[in-house]
Every structure is written in structure tokens, then in C-alpha cells.
Amino acid sequence: MKIKTAVALGLVSLTISGCGTLNTVLREDVAATRELRKQKTYCASIPRVYSGVAFDFCLLHAAPDPTGVLIPVVLADIAVSGALDTVVLPYTLYRQVEYGNIVVYR
Template identity: 70%
Template sequence: MNMKVTTALSVMSLMLSGCGTVNTVLRDDLAATRELRKQKTYCQSIPRVYSGVAFDFCLLNAQPDFTGVLVPAVLVDIVASGAVDTILLPYTIYRQSTYGNIGIYWQARRS
């Protein structure tokens, strides 16, 4: 019984750490941009309103490689992020009007 609870909590924490809304709303902007740069996304910036959904779409718009994100997990997270982003809409509208988009400033790889 205790092992099941530990496993469930581990899976939930891994899902939350990959959640787009957690990365963009609950963490600072540098953490979100660092994560997107690590995945080598082509996005230049993401809006703060529905930022979790935008974060996930940016993950899908990254350079394809074998070490990247799991597409089914991102698709499931888009739905969850959309629901949480809707709940947080008043806060993110305020942040959008105050601070603007989250700039990613991805630099192209040098050849």
C-alpha cells in the first residue's frame, strides 16, 4: 500500500514538473525560457495568457531529435494546462498587461 502511494506521488510530481502552466506561471520567466531553450524550440516568445498551452505548443515546435519530449505526454498536458490556464486567467491577464510576453530569445546554433 505504501509503495503504491509513493509511486503515485512520484508520477504526479513528474507530470507537474513538465506541466506548461507550472513552468510559465508558478516559476520565474528564466526557468520557462531555460526549459524551452533546452528543447531547442523555434518559438521567439509566448504570451502569458494561456501560457501553459503556448509552452506545450512550443515544445511540439522544437527541433526533432530522439532525446526530446514525448508527444503523447505533451498532448495530454495541453488539455490539463488549458484547464488550469482558464482558472488562472484573471492573474495571467494582469501579468500580460503589466509585463508583456515571455521572451525566449533562442539563439541559432552556429555552424
């Protein structure tokens, strides 16, 4: 039973961790902007460099979450996204120079 619980917690943490980075680096820009619009963020664009952290801050800069579940998850994700964003920094620097910011609202 303890092994199943540990595996389940591991899978949940892997799913949650780096969510901002996964949304902005590994997916198309449209998917990231769709997610931010769905959360009704007030951000107009986010930079590609450290985009996972920026994505998470945009989630915090959105209409209030009535359930209150989003804030602790996003705060935990900021640290993990920061680490993952550092790993992919050379790639995101290139993408920032080549394509500019990810535009959420025009």
C-alpha cells in the same frame, strides 16, 4: 502492493500534469525560457495568457525528439495545462497587460 502502485502513479501524474503552467506561471520567466531553449524550440515568445498551453505547443514546435517520449507527455499535458491556465486566467491577464509576452529569443 496495489496501494503503492496507486500512490506512485498519482505522484507521477501530479508531477507531469500542468507542467507547462507550472513552468510559466509559478516560476520566473528565465526558468521557462531556459527550458524552452534547452528543448531547442523555434518559438520566439509566448503569451502569458494560457502560457502553459503555449509552452507545450512550443515544445512540440522544436527540434525532433529522438526518443519519441516527449510527444505523448506534452499532448497529455496540453489538456491539463488548459484547465490550470483557465483557473489562473485573471492573474495571467494582469501579467500580460503589465509585462507583455515571455520572450524566449531576442
